Amino acid sequence: MILSLLVTPILGVIGVILSGENTSLQKKVALTSSLLTFVLSLVLWAGFDSNYNGFQFVSSFPTVTTQEVVGVDASWESIKTGIKYFLIAFLVLETLLIAVFVVLDLLLFYICFESVLIPMFLIIGIWGARERKIHAAYQFFLYTLLGSLFMLLAILVIYFEVGSTDYQVLAVADISETRQRILWLGFFLSFAVKVPMIPFHIWLPEAHVEASLAGSIILAGVLLKLAGYGFLRYSIAILPDASVFFTPLVYSLAVISIIYSSFTTLRQVDLKKIIAYSSVGHMNITLLGLFSNTIQGIEGSLILMLAHGVVSPALFICVVILYDRYHTRLLKYYRGLTQHMPVWSIMFFLFTLGNIAVPLSANFVGEFMTFTGAFQQNPVLTVLGGLGMILSAAYGIWLYNRTAFGAQSRYLAPMGDINRREFMTLVPLLFLMFVMGVFPNLFLEPMHLAVSNLLI
Amino acid sequence: MGHGIKLDPAVERWAHLRENTHLYYAWNKRNTRRSVLWLAAVPLGLTALAYATQDKWNLAASQTNAQMNNEKSQ
Numbered sequence: 001m002i003l004s005l006l007v008t009p010i011l012g013v014i015g016v017i018l019s020g021e022n023t024s025l026q027k028k029v030a031l032t033s034s035l036l037t038f039v040l041s042l043v044l045w046a047g048f049d050s051n052y053n054g055f056q057f058v059s060s061f062p063t064v065t066t067q068e069v070v071g072v073d074a075s076w077e078s079i080k081t082g083i084k085y086f087l088i089a090f091l092v093l094e095t096l097l098i099a100v101f102v103v104l105d106l107l108l109f110y111i112c113f114e115s116v117l118i119p120m121f122l123i124i125g126i127w128g129a130r131e132r133k134i135h136a137a138y139q140f141f142l143y144t145l146l147g148s149l150f151m152l153l154a155i156l157v158i159y160f161e162v163g164s165t166d167y168q169v170l171a172v173a174d175i176s177e178t179r180q181r182i183l184w185l186g187f188f189l190s191f192a193v194k195v196p197m198i199p200f201h202i203w204l205p206e207a208h209v210e211a212s213l214a215g216s217i218i219l220a221g222v223l224l225k226l227a228g229y230g231f232l233r234y235s236i237a238i239l240p241d242a243s244v245f246f247t248p249l250v251y252s253l254a255v256i257s258i259i260y261s262s263f264t265t266l267r268q269v270d271l272k273k274i275i276a277y278s279s280v281g282h283m284n285i286t287l288l289g290l291f292s293n294t295i296q297g298i299e300g301s302l303i304l305m306l307a308h309g310v311v312s313p314a315l316f317i318c319v320v321i322l323y324d325r326y327h328t329r330l331l332k333y334y335r336g337l338t339q340h341m342p343v344w345s346i347m348f349f350l351f352t353l354g355n356i357a358v359p360l361s362a363n364f365v366g367e368f369m370t371f372t373g374a375f376q377q378n379p380v381l382t383v384l385g386g387l388g389m390i391l392s393a394a395y396g397i398w399l400y401n402r403t404a405f406g407a408q409s410r411y412l413a414p415m416g417d418i419n420r421r422e423f424m425t426l427v428p429l430l431f432l433m434f435v436m437g438v439f440p441n442l443f444l445e446p447m448h449l450a451v452s453n454l455l456i
Numbered sequence: 457m458g459h460g461i462k463l464d465p466a467v468e469r470w471a472h473l474r475e476n477t478h479l480y481y482a483w484n485k486r487n488t489r490r491s492v493l494w495l496a497a498v499p500l501g502l503t504a505l506a507y508a509t510q511d512k513w514n515l516a517a518s519q520t521n522a523q524m525n526n527e528k529s530q
Binding site: 199247248249251252253255256260269270325326327328330332333375376377378379380381384410411412413414415 | 459460461462463464467470471474475494495498499502503505506507509510513515
């Protein structure tokens with residue numbers, strides 16, 4: 001069943017190749033393949049037995065497949081050249097991303113983790129928006145690669161010590177605390193770049209700004225979660241003593257990242273960079289929950305990852321809707337958009353509320369549970385990290401106020417509100433955001449047993 | 457008015473400066489002091505605070521009739 005999740009996007013690649021030069025057919029094949037993968041992931045999720053204590057369908061969260069569908073749909077009109085190769089890269093990326101979450105071998109995880117960089121490098125470097133796209137692609141690639149080299153060294157040490165890279169063997173292996181600490185640092189460097197934690201975060205705003213819409217959706221919606229998954233699956237589960245030892249370090253770096261990135265967001269003038277920097281803050285909030293060693297904290301961080309994976313891409317879609325019309329992302333030009341884009345304003349407002357974790361949104365559930373768990377671990381740093389919630393409200397509301405309200409901008413001519421395709425791309429994300437916010441137990445209940453096994 | 461927007465050269469110049477501030481950055485005593493404070497002193501201080509307050513309080517103490525201060529209970 002899991003194999004079908006991995007194979008379906010590859011079948012989509014074959015379908016795209018066989019579609020010849022018919023770009024319309026290519027897009028439809030890619031969308032059908034992504035939709036099919038999404039449906040298969042829902043089937044897996046429905047078949048998941050939350051009372052069974054063991055591996056079933058590993059990491060069948062449908063967010064990866066949701067964002068692939070959204071990515072293909074959102075870039076329906078924006079990619080004009082090399083559509084076939086773009087769709088092939090996208091579907092290969094989908095397979096690799098699913099593989100990262102389902103493999104049960106450490107070395108395979110590393111291979112898939114690194115392989116994700118290749119299609120992403122192409123998506124940013126070839127189909128990126130501006131002249132700095134190649135610089136952004138290289139920065140993204142080299143930052144992640146350099147961090148991951150230390151993870152590879154750690155994996156080799158684990159292999160020579162334990163004799164296997166199979167996850168189920170490693171989970172019960174006895175590694176000395178001193179060695180665990182060194183190995184943990186190797187893993188930490190790799191995942192810290194991916195989260196991203198300050199000071200390893202520079203690649204993210206560049207990559208987001210230069211990437212096309214689909215690239216930004218996948219980057220914000222899925223790629224950043226690879227780090228959280230890696231921390232949970234490998235750092236905490238395989239190296240528990242070191243995780244306990246380094247928890248204060250993670251907390252301090254996460255709090256620094258939350259506060260510094262939130263203040264940086266307030267200073268930005270590029271719409272996409274604002275959302276990119278807000279992602280830095282939110283992903284670091286998830287780290288507070290992951291290392292809290294409480295059920296609420298870990299489940300909260302997982303829900304927050306899901307929620308952020310829905311809301312952040314939606315915000316990028318809203319920004320690119322403006323960019324498609326006016327070809328600028330500078331905040332100075334935009335004001336009074338409610339007057340001639342009322343539906344866009346409502347959508348942007350709802351997703352902004354989600355981003356600032358207003359109750360009824362999924363982000364609220366995630367952040368509340370995360371801070372509840374983190375407060376039990378280290379109340380002082382959690383209170384400081386809670387400043388991130390206040391600052392996220394500040395930049396979120398300020399951004400919306402500047403773009404939507406006020407007199408109509410003297411720079412802009414009305415270009416029409418969002419069209420049906422753009423609306424239908426946003427509605428599923430809106431629905432997901434509210435379903436997760438109002439019925440979080442749908443997503444929390446399958447996690448309880450697995451999360452309780454993770455507690456140290 | 458191309459693409460429905462009238463570009464303002466002044467806004468474009470301002471945006472270029474904001475996006476490329478790092479190319480015009482020069483170290484001086486003021487920003488060196490601030491960099492050392494916010495990039496070294498504050499993170500190190502926060503890490504020290506984190507290690508000092510780690511496992512210091514048991515917030516669920518009232519539920520288990522335990523001491524709230526972990527150091528006193530040991």
